[in-house]
Amino acid sequence: MIELEYVLFLSAVLFSLGLFGVLARRNAVMILLAIELMLNAVNINLVAFTVYLSPDLLVGIIFAIFIITVAAAELALALAIVLRLYRTRSSVNVDEVNLMRW
């Protein structure tokens, strides 16, 4: 079986990629996908901890299921807002979303 360290490393890489995507991408939809990547990195972590460390306690897996559900709800809301953004500006580029600046 693969060592736990490798799984954690994979999830850390995914999480970092997601964070990078949020910061670097300019398309609102791609930013949302990057957030999903971060959440799924967490899910990998949770499932890995459960499988490797405490197979008889399912709390990690239950947590992961809740995260998937909430992420779906969040994405539905997000897409509604992105759609509204597209209707008002005919673009989903976040560089143009800059009415308010300090």
Add this chain to the structure above:
Amino acid sequence: MPLRDLYLLSPEISIVGVAFIIIMLDLWIERKGLLPILTIVLLGLPLGFTISLWGTEEQAFDGVLVVDTFSIFFKVLLIGVVTAVVIASQETAARFRRFQGEYYGLLLMATAGLMLMAATRELITIYLSLELSTLSAIALVAFFKDTRSTESGLKYLVLSGVSSAIMLYGMAMVLGVTGTSSLVEIAKAAPVSSLADNPALLLGVVFIVAGFGFKIASFPFQMWVPDVYQGAPTPVTAYLSVASKAAGFAVLLRVFYLAFGDFSSDWSMLFGVLAVISMSLGNFAAIFQTDIKRLLAYSTIAHAGYILIGLAAVASRVPGGEAFGPQGVLFYLTAYAFTNLGAFFVVIAIANKIGSETIDDFAGMSKRSPLLAGLLALCLVSLIGVPPAVGFWAKLYLFNAAVQADMVWLAIAGAINTAISAFYYLRVIKVMYLSPAPTEERVRLTPPIGLAVAMTTTGVLFFGIAPWFLLDFAIRATSGFPG
């Protein structure tokens, strides 16, 4: 005993029920003006349940839900805040042609999430209640559907998504190290006595702070605050600045005292540093603002910094003694709720009439509406922390907690920042009282918003003159606090 469990959960159940009733009634009722009145009347139900639970110290659902004076204190505070915001929302909501029921429903849903946040001892439930309140709040921020409101909604959504992902990563780490999601069990299962000895746990704790930092609007997750506050409907801004901060601090206190209480010497310094950075950053940025909502947004960041002093001052608790830090936090949050809601409500009352939120447009307000100008001045003076307003006592208790905890530098940093903040608060008062008015047209106070203004400003004055009423509740709410 399942029925007893349901009774212990009844405040949350009933407030969600009220939300659904309001959304349904919106379909039938033609006169939309009845909706806020019905909401306020029905809010008596969760308030009644909450007050009837005062004094119980029980757990339900295997320790996931905890009903103690601490959680009830926050529930009463949150229901009070949402009631005031509903009253103040009337004119804003009347501008929507449709979906007024959803507006009030979402406010109640957000409150339900925040109430649950203050009353749980388990990581999964903390996450779920946090998301319930955040998602409702995002929908409320984007409710106007114009370009600004949508922009605010998008910014709020992306940053809340990132911060909750970071928080989840931290929770996953804690869960992996300790093998449990219950805060009480985490404290028992933590393998080391210092965070420095276990990098995974350290990473988890720091990442969890990041997630809650977003909710309370403290550094380093403060950059969403000005944009979201400016673009959102003003009553929603008022709600976010007070309610989500209160619940965020409730859950921070609960998590750090309960689960990581053994590492208090490690995180107390972390919160101390965050406090100083938050208040300095908020106060300096606020000096340059021209929009009153943005000014109050930066002041919110500064106040998150002041309240964090209470968390940093954990060492003020001697075993068996009084918990000055948590007491100060609870007192400050209540004082801040009255003061900041008051300030925002006056801004709503004025902006609804003059159609502008720029500070310069408030010029000569003392002539156009002596009452509103006076009340806004009172709230701003309370935000500075000058007696006889309640803000003075709030700051005094927190700085005292810092001194008791041998963190005098923190109290000094707070005092210096208070002096800086006086500059920009007083500038608003100066513009209102000394600048000439562009027109002589009077600004009148209309009944619903007037009621909300009266409720909050009375609180500011009353608790400013008689702070012991409030302090007594704060002491009782933190008496059973795990040391």
